[in-house]
Amino acid sequence: MASVTSKLYSDDVSLLVLLLDTNPFYWSTTSIKFSQFLSHVLAFLNAVLGLNQLNQVVVIATGYSSCDYIYDSSLTPNGHFESSGTGMPAIFSSLLKKLDEFSAKDEELCKEEDNEKRVASSLLSGSLSMALCYIQRVFRSGHLHPQPRILCLQGSPDGPEQYVAVMNSIFSAQRLMVPIDSCYIGTQNSAFLQQASYITGGVHHSPKQLDGLFQYLTTIFATDLYTRGFVQLPKPVGVDFRASCFCHKKTIDMGYICSVCLSIFCEHHKKCSTCGSVFGQSKLDEASSVANKKRKAPDS
C-alpha cells in the first residue's frame, strides 16, 4: 500500500465522481424540477472545483437504460471558457449540451426495449462500474493523483435485477478503498445506496427538504476525505441489508442460500442456477430430517 499512498497529494486534493440520476420516470413524479435540482448540483460542482486548484470533478449521467460521461473537469483545464454570450461559463454549457444528447439517446434506447414490467429504476450498476473504471485509470496513470470518491445522487427506486452487478461494484470499490457517498432524494429508501455507503465507508444521507439541497451537498458531501477524520458527519441510523433473489430478482427478507456459492433464491430449487450444485430434500417440514442426515453423513 505504501506505493499507492506515496502517489497521493499531501492534503485535501480530491477527485469527485458524481453519478447523476437523470431517469425521466423519476423526474416526472417529483415536486422539485430537474432544472432546479441541476442548478443546485452545478453550484456544488463549482464549489468543489473552487476549493482546490487540483480538484477534479467527473459527472456521469445515470439514465433509464444507459449511462455516459457528461463532464470531466480535467479535459477542460481551468480556462478555455469561450464566452458563449449566454452569461454561463462554457464548462457548464458543454455539460448541459452533453446532457441533452444523452437524454435523447437514452429515450431512444428506452423505446427499443419493450420491457414493460421493469421498475422505473435507473442503471446504477452501469454508472458505478463506469466510475470505478475511471478511477482505476486514474490510479494507473501518472505519478500523482487526487484522492477519489464517488457520490451517487439518486432519486429512482432500486432495481432489484441489478443486485448482483451493484454488489460487485460495491465490493470492488471497497477493495480500491474508494468511499461511495450517497445522497438519496427519492421517497422510498434505497437499500443499494445504504449498503454501498456502509460497506465502503462513505456517507449516506437523504435530505428532507430538497430546496436546500445545495446546503446539504456542501455541508456533507463537499467534505474531503482528509477532513472526514475529524468532523461530525451523518451516521447510518439503520442499514437495509436485504438482498435480491437470483431467480426472480425480488427483494427478500428470508430465502434459500446455496451452500456452495452463496447464491440467493426466494424459493427452493433442485439445482443451483449459478454453480450447478444439486440440493437435497426440500420442504421445510423435512428440514429436521435433512439436518439429521447431514449430521450422520461424516459418521458413515
Add this chain to the structure above:
Amino acid sequence: MPQVKIIAKSFMDMVASLTAIKLDKLYNNVFICEAILRSLPPLAKKYVLQLLYIDIPVPATMMEEWVLADGVSKHRVAIDRLIQLRIFSETKDRKKQTCYSLNPTFQKNLQKHVISGGVLPREPMNANNANNAIKLPSLQELETYALQQWECFLLQLINSGQAEKLTGISSSMLKVFQRGLLSQRDRDGPRLTESGFQFLLMDTNAQLWYIIREYILNAEERDVDPADLISFLLELSFHVTGEAYNLNTLTDVQRNTLKDLADLGLVKLQQGRKDSWFIPTKLATNLSVSLADSSVRKEGYVMMETNFRMYAYSTSKLQCEILRLFSRIEYQLPNLIACAITKESLYNAFDNGITSDQIITFLQQNSHPRCASRVPSIPENVTDQIRLWESDLKRIEMTQAHFYDEFPSKDVFEAACDFAREWGGLLWEDSKRMRLVVKSEIHNQMREFLHTQSK
C-alpha cells in the same frame, strides 16, 4: 524539511498581517477571494463553504459541535486563521455568546463564483483576429523557457559570475534576494550561508515563494503598495497558461512588476505588431497552488546506486552545482553527470549546515521515475550510511561546565557531591584527589552552598 513549510506558509501570514482596510479592499477582487479560500486549511474551507449562504451569525458553541473530539485543535487552528484573515468576524449575540459571521464582501464574491463558475481575469488574445495576433509558443516551449529563465536566475543568485546570460534583474534587486542566502565576506567573496544551501535543495515552488516573498517585502522601498502587488500576483495565477493577454489592460505598476516577473520566468513577454502581450507560464499559474503546500512534483533525474555512485540525467548547470553541494562530480557527459557520494563530500556538506535529512529528501524527490517506482527509491544502505556519517560528526556532546578542586576536607567534598547530585548537575567526580565537575547551570547554587559550608 521544516524550513520549507514555514517559508511556503508565511505568504498567507503576510496577507494576514496587512491592515484591516487593505485586507477588506483585497476582498473586492473575486480572484483574491478564491485564492485565499484555496490557501486555507481544509477544515476552514469547509466552514466557509458551510456558511456561504447563511446570513446570520453562527454561535461558536454550535460550530464546536461540528467537529469530533479529536479535531478540536484543528478546529481552533481553522477558526484562528479565518479570524486572522478577517474572513470571520466575531460578534456577541444577546446572550453574550460569541458568534461568527462571514465577511460580507468575501461572502458575496464567493457566492458569485459558486453560481457563475470561474471567469477569467481578462480576455485572452483572440487568435482569429489576424491583424493583431502573435504566434503563441507551444506549452512545451513555454515550459522550457520558464525553467531556463528560472535556472538562469538561480545561477546568477548563487554565483553572479557563472551565469552565461544575465537576467534583467537589477543588481540592487538581486542584493535583496541574496540577503538571507549569501554572506558577504570581502576576503573570499560571497559565500552561501546555511539557509542558502537549504534554499537550493527546496523544490521549485518553495524557492519561488521565497523569492516572491522577498520581492513583496521589498515592495515598499520601490514605492509599490504590497497589497496591490499581492493582489496582482494572485490574479496572475488565475490566467490560463499559454494564452496571451494584452499589456494595455494593466496599470503602470503592474507593467513594471511584469518585467521583473518575466526575468524570473513567470511570464513571457512578446511584442506583437501593434500591442505587447504577456503569456503566463506554469510557474505563474502554479502560484496559487503552492499556497497550500501540495507541491506539484516534476520529473526526477537522479539515479542512486548501492555503491554510492549517482547518475544524474541533466544538462542543467544549476543541477550540477546543486549536486556538487554534497557529492563529488567525477565526470560529465553531454546529458549525464556522474558523481559519487563520499565521506569527504558529505562532511563538506555537513560543514555547510546541510543535514542528512535534507540530502535524503532531495534525493527522494528528484529520483528518476524508474527509481522512484521502486521502494525505497534510494537504496537503504546509502541512506543509512549518510545518516551514520552525520552522527559520526556528532559523537562528542558539549556541555558547559565548571571545575572545582582544593576542597578543605573530605566531608565538604562529599556534601558538595551530594548537593550536585541532588540538583542533577554532577558530571564527574574524583574522590581520591577531591575534584569534581558540575554543569554550569547549577554553578551559582553550588557556590552559595559551598559558602554556607565553609562558615
